[in-house]
Amino acid sequence: MKILYAHQIFTSQKYGGISRYFRGKQKLFDLLNKSNSILKLKEQNERLTTLVGKVTAEKEWLAKKLKSLDSKSWADHHLMTKEAK
Numbered sequence: 001m002k003i004l005y006a007h008q009i010f011t012s013q014k015y016g017g018i019s020r021y022f023r024g025k026q027k028l029f030d031l032l033n034k035s036n037s038i039l040k041l042k043e044q045n046e047r048l049t050t051l052v053g054k055v056t057a058e059k060e061w062l063a064k065k066l067k068s069l070d071s072k073s074w075a076d077h078h079l080m081t082k083e084a085k
Contacts, residue, residue, distance in 0.1 A: 009018050 005022065013019055
């Protein structure tokens with residue numbers, strides 16, 4: 001949200017009154033923007049955590065699969081060399 005202020009009220013009254021009111025509003029908007037940024041970062045963190053979990057599960061599955069394939073290949077090779085002798 002963008003708000004445009006006319007300068008006249010701020011030049012005629014430096015402290016208190018309307019200047020103080022608008023400064024309070026500005027601080028509130030700043031705080032809300034920071035809260036929104038924090039929420040967006042938290043959501044992004046949750047998505048990345050989910051992705052990391054999926055990748056970790058796939059990595060573990062792949063490691064087991066490769067290990068099982070490697071042991072089968074070793075057994076096949078070992079049996080072939082015994083038959084050749």
